[in-house]
Amino acid sequence: MTAKVYVLLTIIQDKIGQAAGILRGCNGVVxxxxxxxxxxxxxxxxxxxxxxxxxxxxxxxxxxxxxxxxLQLLPVQNEYGSHVVTERVRSRRINKKSPRQQATxxx
Numbered sequence: 001m002t003a004k005v006y007v008l009l010t011i012i013q014d015k016i017g018q019a020a021g022i023l024r025g026c027n028g029v030v031x032x033x034x035x036x037x038x039x040x041x042x043x044x045x046x047x048x049x050x051x052x053x054x055x056x057x058x059x060x061x062x063x064x065x066x067x068x069x070x071l072q073l074l075p076v077q078n079e080y081g082s083h084v085v086t087e088r089v090r091s092r093r094i095n096k097k098s099p100r101q102q103a104t105x106x107x
Contacts, residue, residue, distance in 0.1 A: 003053040004046045006074040007061070008039040015067040016040055022063050028056030039070070 011019045016034055023032045023043050031044040045060060047053035053075075061071065 001078055002046055002048065003050045003078065004044065004076040005053055005057055006076070007043040007045065007057065008072040008074065009041040009043065009064070009068055010039045010070040011041055011064065011067050012069060013040075019064045019067045023060055026056070026060040026063055028053070029060055039072070 009019070020032050020034050020041060023029055023041070028045045028047050029043055030046045031042075033042050034040060035042055043060065045053060045057050047056050057073070061068070
């Protein structure tokens with residue numbers, strides 16, 4: 001089973017391109033994208049098991065440590081697999097009260 005982690009990095013503004021280039025050359029890195037806003041880089045690492053994934057993640061993070069302001073690791077849960085699920089998402093305004101809330105408030 002393959003282990004995977006998403007890493008969100010906030011890189012110093014004038015070092016983003018350099019950091020992206022360094023990360024693309026790191027072992028285990030399968031994707032590096034520069035994002036708009038903060039965080040400004042997303043990196044995906046993959047390995048045959050969690051131990052190797054940890055080793056590769058640490059090596060990649062150390063490679064850009066001097067340029068990194070912040071980072072967040074988002075490991076993929078293996079029991080759910082690695083596939084895309086698309087669902088219709090229903091949203092509603094935060095300030096909008098449901099009919100039930102309005103009725104309760106009126107009482």
